[in-house]
Amino acid sequence: MALKVNLELLAELVAFKHYGTLSATAEHLMITQPTVTRGMKRLEEELGVTLFDRSISNHIKLNDTGLLAANEAAKLLKEVDDFTDKILNFDRLKDKFTVGSMIPGPLGFLNALKDQIAVQPVINWELVNPESVAAELSNLKEKVIFTDHEIINEEFESLYLGREYLKLEIDPFNPLAQKEAVTFKDLTGLTFLVLRDVGTWRGIVEDNIPQADFLSQNSVNAMTTISQYSRFPFFVSNLSQNLPDTVERLKGGDRVMVKIDDPNNQMEIYGTYLKSERRTVQPLLKAMSQAWPK
Known part of the structure; x- marks a missing residue:
């Protein structure tokens, strides 16, 4: 029979691993220390394992099982957050063509080009962190992100647009x-x-x-x-x-x-997107490529 584990208790476990004490965990979560203590005992009961070493009076720490549980809980909580973001983004943006970028130039160029293309994109002017490109595309926050490098794997692909200098x-x-x-x-x-x-x-x-x-x-x-x-x-x-x-x-x-005139004064720009969105996004990207300033 599958276990039903409270996600809030998993969040408390992850916080304890990070902060190291019950008091610091409670302060971070803005709850009382006894609440954290009861929560950790309840989590052990639900899992049927011991997560903490309580051999030292007035002090507890994660044992090996607890460390594994905290690491796996962090992964699970991130998956839950990603799931929530994806559903909310899909519902909020399902009728919109959202575009983001790692650099500002392509956004300004696209904005100036909007009247000449069939698709009317919604531009996210806040630049995307390079480490967040995959997550924002997977979670459907943007349909296209302009990147300074090519990304090709099972999930994503990039279309070369031109150079910025x-x-x-x-x-x-x-x-x-x-x-x-x-x-x-x-x-x-x-x-x-x-x-x-x-x-x-x-x-x-x-x-x-x-x-x-x-x-x-x-x-x-x-x-x-x-x-x-x-x-x-x-x-x-x-x-x-x-x-x-x-x-x-x-x-x-x-x-x-x-x-x-400097060898470092150039940047290749790509439109990166989910392969599943290829038919939707390539007409816009090809229009940009054809109008790209030389």
């Missing part, structure tokens, strides 16, 4: 403005205006421009305002240079666009 917008009186192209090393020591959340691009520019300072802004509006009243250089990409926000930022003609 940066250009420099710089004060026309800066000597670099007279050059046809610059490298990242040429930008040593400069101070740049940048958006705080640019995904993979942030690491690329910080790692490849020596001794540079980056004035991070939380919003595009802040970037636009500061760039219009300052001489700090900033970056645009082939995906963002013609977007309305960028055009607004460049009003006044107080910047010169300079090409960045």
